[in-house]
Amino acid sequence: MTKPPQTLILYAHPTPHHSRANRRMAEAAAKVPNVKVHDLYELYPDFHIPVRREQALLQEADLVVFQHPIQWYSMPALLKQWVDSVFTPGWAYGPGGDALHGKDFWLVATLGGSERSYQAEGHNLMPFSAFLPAFQQTAQLCGMNWLPPHLLFGAHQVNQQTLAAYIETYRKRLANYPNWPELLAANSTTSLTGN
Structure with a gap:
């Protein structure tokens, strides 16, 4: 019997009690079978990260999710510390560094700014895709498959209906992994080319 795909969500919110979206997202995700929500700020408030334990969790996962609010166009400090400590x-990566090869990487993030603010004429002067290269290159360096991010713009302002729909899409995607159109298409292309 084959083991069902496992998902590890690295949930990083410095102030979850003030969270409008991320806390509800984590609660919804935790109810999905074969999904582990790993709350970094709850587990490691002192920023002391047990590297081998975290690496063991990653090795069990097929899908690795970074779920967090975007802070200064990047990830919260503890998640950055976690990456610095765990991705050794x-x-x-590097010679012999193939522990993450072939795993799927999915960024799930909330942004305070509206989608309009991430345009050439907006407050941030460029689309949010301009801020993704560090995330994408981390996945690339580790041999992981970068998946299109699931982003919620204007998380502080969106209405309850929009927020609920975003959370439900997140839950459904987690429940249906790995049967996602982009993964099925990639797998069929690989099968056809023999790679």
Whole structure:
């Protein structure tokens, strides 16, 4: 019997009690079978990260999700510390560093700014895709498959209906992994080319 695909959500919200979206997202995700919500700020408030334990969790996962609010166009400080500590050379990348090869990487993030603010004429002067290269390159360096991000713009302002729909899409995607159109298309292309 084959093991069902496992998902590890690295949930990083510095002030979850003030969260309008992320806390509800994490609660919804935790109810999905074969999904582990790993709350970094709850587990490691002192920023002391047990590297081998975290690496063992990653090795069990097929889908690795970074779920967090965008802070200064990037990830919260503890998640950055976690990446710095856990994605070690010889394990995650570099010679012999193939522990994450072939795993899927999905960024699920909330943004305070509206989608309009991430335009050339907007407050942030460029689309949000301009801020993704560090995330994409992390996945690339570790041999992971970058999946299109699931983003909620204007998380502080969106109405309850929009927020509920975003959370439900997140829950459904987690429940249906790996049967996502982009993954099925990639797998069929790989099968056809023999790679």
